[in-house]
Amino acid sequence: MVCKECKVSRGEERRQAREGESDMRKFYYIFGAVAAIGIAVVGYNVSASVFGSAVSAPIDLDFEDDEALIALAQGMTKGDPDATITIVEFGDYQCPACGGFALTVKPQIEATFVASGRAKFVFYDFPLVDLHPNAFLAARASRCAADQDMYWEYHETLFRNQSRWSSATSPAGGFEDYAGDLGMDEDTFGACLNSDKHADVVSANMRLGRRLGISGTPSILIDANGVRRRVPSNDYRSIALAVEAVSPESSGN
Amino acid sequence: MESGPTPGDANPVAPPTNRMIITILALIGLFVALYLWAHNLGLTGPIVCGVGDCGTVQASEYASIGPVPVSAVGVVGYLTLIVLAFIGLQPPHRSSALIGGLMLGGSAGGVAFSAYLTYLEAAVIHAWCQYCVISAILITLIFLACLPEVARLRGRSS
Numbered sequence: 001m002v003c004k005e006c007k008v009s010r011g012e013e014r015r016q017a018r019e020g021e022s023d024m025r026k027f028y029y030i031f032g033a034v035a036a037i038g039i040a041v042v043g044y045n046v047s048a049s050v051f052g053s054a055v056s057a058p059i060d061l062d063f064e065d066d067e068a069l070i071a072l073a074q075g076m077t078k079g080d081p082d083a084t085i086t087i088v089e090f091g092d093y094q095c096p097a098c099g100g101f102a103l104t105v106k107p108q109i110e111a112t113f114v115a116s117g118r119a120k121f122v123f124y125d126f127p128l129v130d131l132h133p134n135a136f137l138a139a140r141a142s143r144c145a146a147d148q149d150m151y152w153e154y155h156e157t158l159f160r161n162q163s164r165w166s167s168a169t170s171p172a173g174g175f176e177d178y179a180g181d182l183g184m185d186e187d188t189f190g191a192c193l194n195s196d197k198h199a200d201v202v203s204a205n206m207r208l209g210r211r212l213g214i215s216g217t218p219s220i221l222i223d224a225n226g227v228r229r230r231v232p233s234n235d236y237r238s239i240a241l242a243v244e245a246v247s248p249e250s251s252g253n
Numbered sequence: 254m255e256s257g258p259t260p261g262d263a264n265p266v267a268p269p270t271n272r273m274i275i276t277i278l279a280l281i282g283l284f285v286a287l288y289l290w291a292h293n294l295g296l297t298g299p300i301v302c303g304v305g306d307c308g309t310v311q312a313s314e315y316a317s318i319g320p321v322p323v324s325a326v327g328v329v330g331y332l333t334l335i336v337l338a339f340i341g342l343q344p345p346h347r348s349s350a351l352i353g354g355l356m357l358g359g360s361a362g363g364v365a366f367s368a369y370l371t372y373l374e375a376a377v378i379h380a381w382c383q384y385c386v387i388s389a390i391l392i393t394l395i396f397l398a399c400l401p402e403v404a405r406l407r408g409r410s411s
Contacts, residue, residue, distance in 0.1 A: 020267040024342065027273045034277060038284030045288065045297040164312065168295025177300060177308040 054172045055196040056137040058129060058203040069211070073204035076142075076151050078110065079120035085243060086223035087113065090124045090209045093139060093158045094132035094166050098218045101234050102159040108236045113243055123155065125205040126217055134171045137193075139202045141175040144192035148184045157182065222246055266347040272338045274398045275356060279334040282391040285384050286327030293322040302383060310382035315373050323370065327388060330363055334395060353402030360396040367392050 063069040075088070087109060091098040106121070113119040125142075127135030138158055145154030157178045158165075165171040172193055179189040192198070212221070212228075220231040220239055224246035231242045291297050292311065300307045310316065316323055334356060341352040367389040374381050 016267060023270075023273075024268050027268070027276070027342070030277060031280065034280050038280065038287075042284055042288050042291060045301070046291050161312065165295070170295045170297075173292060173295060173297050173300070174312075177312065181308050181312075 054137060054194045055140065055199040056134070058127075058136060058206055059196070059199050061200060061203050061207065063204075063207075066211075069204060069208060072201060073124070073208035074201060075122040075124040075205070076146060076155070077120055077122050078152060079114035080117040081120060083114075083117055083120040084224060084248070085113070085119035085246060087119050087121045087239065087243065088124065088221040088223060088228075089121070090126035090205075090212075090214045090217060090219040090221075092125075092127045092132055092135045092217040093142070094135035094162065095128065095217045096162070097234070099159040099162045101218045102156065105234065105236045105239070109239060112240065118247065119243055124209060125202045126209040126214055126219070127202070127206065128217060132166070134166060134168065136199075136202060137171060138165070138175070139205075140198045141172075141179075141193055143198035143201060144189050145179065145182070145184065147192060148179075148188065150179075150182055150184055153182050154178065154184075266344070268342045269347055269401070271398045271401045272341045272347075272356075275360075275395050276335055276338040276342070278391050278395050278398065279331045279338060282388055282395070283328060283331040283335060285388050285391070286324050286331055289324035289384050290322055290328055293317075293324055304383045305381035305386070307382040307384060309380040310374060310378055310385060313378050313380075315370070315378060326366075330359065330392075334359060334363075348405065350402075350405045350408070353399070353405045357396075357399040357402045357406075360392060360399045363392040364396045 061072070063072075089101070089106075091102070109119075109121065114121050125139035127139050129136050142151060142154050142158060145151050158175075161174070161178065165174045168174055175193060176186055176190050180186045209219070213230075218234050220234055222229045222231060222239075222242045227246075229242060229246070231239050288297070289300075289311065292300050293316065300311060302308065318326065337352050337356050337359070340346050341349055341356070346352055367385075370385055371389050374385060
């Protein structure tokens with residue numbers, strides 16, 4: 001004799017099993033859809049940056065003469081442009097010693113000599129591209145900041161955050177973040193960075209440095225009275241002594 | 254007389270709805286954490302931040318625990334929850350109290366960690382990252398979705 005209650009129970013079990021598997025199928029569809037959307041969104045952001053067109057290496061340049069090189073290899077000046085003494089730095093944004101110089105020595109130089117108009121400070125880009133793969137792009141980024149009159153703020157920001165972006169596989173995103181934090185137009189900055197803009201200027205800076213015998217960073221020179229002197233050490237006292245030595249007051253004029 | 258259902262009959266336990274919810278929420282959390290981790294690695298462009306100040310938070314010292322980005326911790330955590338919940342949806346494990354207990358404990362830890370990070374944003378960094386807030390909401394919802402697992406744990410201990 002068949003147990004009718006048992007037959008109903010088994011039928012109910014099969015119905016529940018079918019419902020359960022139907023629920024699982026719906027779940028898999030939703031899971032797949034969310035996964036596809038997530039992969040697309042994250043993947044797009046990664047590929048857009050990794051395969052972006054930001055020029056991050058020097059370009060070859062031909063110059064008719066030294067005047068053409070000097071005209072293109074413009075440094076960034078701080079202080080009175082008419083000051084008779086120029087304190088020159090050839091620096092690399094990814095160089096730790098340059099970071100130390102920028103954050104400790106340079107402020108003292110500015111306070112002592114630049115603020116009073118006795119000297120002006122000029123920074124030339126000299127990224128050591130063989131050692132520091134992100135340095136060229138950092139230099140270009142600083143020039144993009146200069147387009148929005150935020151060069152020195154960005155210059156300091158790069159050095160303050162040096163340890164963060166130095167090891168990044170693709171630092172462009174971080175550089176754009178810094179621009180945003182400083183209140184710059186991020187679209188304009190991003191368009192500049194993700195192009196070849198200022199690659200020629202930075203490359204020319206490097207060529208000028210090599211022409212002057214620069215091989216390491218930071219390298220400090222003092223231009224005054226038509227003479228250029230290399231400061232052998234990057235500490236404040238050595239630079240201050242060098243500046244005093246060429247000051248008009250020290251020559252008795 | 255024929256007998257009733259016998260052990261081994263086709264799948265008498267329906268897939269737990271709460272575990273489906275946990276899987277989907279954890280999957281969303283995984284992609285949020287993955288995006289932040291990719292940004293920390295320098296693999297993305299500028300962080301897309303509609304609300305708040307994501308850049309400040311992500312650039313702060315609290316964005317990493319030693320050498321490990323917090324986002325990487327999130328990736329591992331969410332991935333673990335996905336795996337556990339997914340296994341817990343398969344027929345042999347739908348009643349598993351062990352999986353339920355692991356998810357409950359893991360999500361509780363996640364809520365506590367997120368609460369700490371939220372405190373840091375509010376009281377120390379003084380900036381909000383929308384992705385951190387989203388992740389905090391997600392892990393809280395996951396924890397709430399794990400509460401039915403308490404019944405499974407009680408059923409196992411009784």
